[in-house]
Amino acid sequence: MMKLYYAPGACSIGTHFLMEEMGLTYDTGRLDLKQGDQLKPAYLDVNPKAKVPALVRDDGSLLTEFVAIAFWLGRTYPEKGMIPEGMEAEVRTLEMLDYAVATIHMQGFSRLFRPAKFARSEAEHDWVREQGRAVVDKAFGIVSERLGSSDFIMGDRLTLADAALFYVLFWGVDRVKLDVPENLAAYYARLRARPSAQKVFADEGIQFS
Known part of the structure; x- marks a missing residue:
């Protein structure tokens, strides 16, 4: 199952919104940026960039950056219509x-x-x-x-x-x-x-x- 790492109210809320709109099945990992969760070893082992959003895909590979994640989701699930035709x-x-x-x-x-x-x-x-x-x-x-x-x-x-x-x-x-x-x-x-x-x-x- 995919896992989205996000921080409440950060730009990752857009990825969170997109995945809900697409009706995808996924797990989440919540980070508190003010507490420095993004800099702790547990998260750096997942994403050395120390930022959100980060998406661990079904095959275990990591994808980061808002635009890249959004484009991958749109291409991977074309039936959801998030990328227009043409x-x-x-x-x-x-x-x-x-x-x-x-x-x-x-x-x-x-x-x-x-x-x-x-x-x-x-x-x-x-x-x-x-x-x-x-x-x-x-x-x-x-x-x-x-x-x-x-x-x-x-x-x-x-x-x-x-x-x-x-x-x-x-x-x-x-x-x-x-x-x-x-x-x-x-x-x-x-x-x-x-x-x-x-x-x-x-x-x-x-x-x-």
Whole structure:
């Protein structure tokens, strides 16, 4: 059986959401990043990168990195429809998947959440956060334009890209309390209300005030 290693509320929540949407059978391993579980020998033996998500597959091999895991899941279970048919639809899905992870997460939220990684001086941390906020705001505007009035980012069906947008919007709307474009807020509300999302929130112990 596959095993997903995650940390509550981390980017791995998107992988968790995706696997629930696909109706897969899998086990989970929960890490507390604040307690340094990712740096302990027991987890480093599984994933020397000391990060989540990490997926141990049925054959015992390890797969890491959000985009790689999502793509592998989509390709391994094509009947779940998480990768649209046709080259153009597929590359557009991967384009948005990568944009959510590489830009919104890594360039934007990383600066908001961990400014010390981008500036040694604490006096510069607010400036770093401002830069991160600018990246996120611009990116959410681009996603909003792409989404338009569609139910999902690729149209009328949920794909891999929606799983990545789910976690960055969770951070933006529920953690940072950002104002996002109206259609994007409604889109996230639809994702958040799905049974898969509700199960993931419950499993990860995430509560909303």
